[in-house]
Amino acid sequence: MEGKVIGAVVILALLASIPALIRLPGYIQSTLPVENDAIVGYGFEITDIENEYEPAPVPNAPPEIEEDITDWMLILVNSEHPIPQDYIPNLSKLDNGLEFDARAIGKLNAMINDAKAQGLAPIVVSAYRPVDRQARLFMDKVVALMEEGYARELAEAITKTSIAYPGTSEHQLGLAVDIATLHCPYLDERVAEAPEIKWLTAHCAEYGFILRYPKGKEHITGIMYEPWHFRYVGKRAAQEIMQRGITLEEYLMGQGAK
Ligand SMILES: [Zn+2]
Numbered sequence: 001m002e003g004k005v006i007g008a009v010v011i012l013a014l015l016a017s018i019p020a021l022i023r024l025p026g027y028i029q030s031t032l033p034v035e036n037d038a039i040v041g042y043g044f045e046i047t048d049i050e051n052e053y054e055p056a057p058v059p060n061a062p063p064e065i066e067e068d069i070t071d072w073m074l075i076l077v078n079s080e081h082p083i084p085q086d087y088i089p090n091l092s093k094l095d096n097g098l099e100f101d102a103r104a105i106g107k108l109n110a111m112i113n114d115a116k117a118q119g120l121a122p123i124v125v126s127a128y129r130p131v132d133r134q135a136r137l138f139m140d141k142v143v144a145l146m147e148e149g150y151a152r153e154l155a156e157a158i159t160k161t162s163i164a165y166p167g168t169s170e171h172q173l174g175l176a177v178d179i180a181t182l183h184c185p186y187l188d189e190r191v192a193e194a195p196e197i198k199w200l201t202a203h204c205a206e207y208g209f210i211l212r213y214p215k216g217k218e219h220i221t222g223i224m225y226e227p228w229h230f231r232y233v234g235k236r237a238a239q240e241i242m243q244r245g246i247t248l249e250e251y252l253m254g255q256g257a258k
Pocket of ligand 1: 176177229
């Protein structure tokens with residue numbers, strides 16, 4: 001009986017040493033979900049766990065959007081692509097005091113001035129918008145949950161279900177503007193009929209801007225039709241996007257497929 005117990009202990013000890021001999025390749029280790037950090041501290045190492053983290057092939061998965069994050073003009077920001085945490089907008093002031101990306105502000109001013117030269121009266125009513133208000137709202141909720149005893153990660157996960165995560169508004173990039181007009185100062189569908197918006201929609205690509213949230217593309221952008229919201233993406237991308245009537249998402253997907 002005693003011999004059997006000792007034998008079992010020896011076998012268990014041998015079995016326990018096996019995982020330590022097997023190391024995951026570095027690229028798999030680097031893709032391990034962060035939550036598994038919790039395992040460290042319980043006498044295991046993440047690298048001792050094998051096979052469970054082999055990514056399973058997903059049948060008919062939609063093509064992943066390849067965004068070129070090195071190209072500042074084409075940074076994609078939507079609910080699934082928040083602004084990188086370390087993104088620092090490079091801002092310059094418009095005549096009305098609002099701020100816009102310093103690298104593209106010349107194009108914005110040229111577009112607005114050329115519209116004015118046509119006798120039109122576009123007004124930039126929103127440009128760069130700091131994240132602080134939404135971040136404050138979000139953090140208040142996280143802190144309240146943490147005070148109830150939730151760990152930070154869990155508190156954030158719960159908060160995300162009711163409050164949009166800070167960093168998912170394109171205005172935070174400093175590359176988007178909302179444009180109204182003297183005759184139609186409303187930011188709703190009525191503004192689409194204003195001559196200013198018609199002119200801008202027809203000519204924005206010449207200055208590197210696109211109508212970012214077109215009608216009929218809500219299922220792709222996740223945002224309702226916004227005839228007043230223009231985004232700088234550079235002239236080459238803007239001309240292709242506006243000519244083909246596509247969205248930034250579709251354009252970037254096409255770039256990734258090439
Ligand atoms: Zn906007």
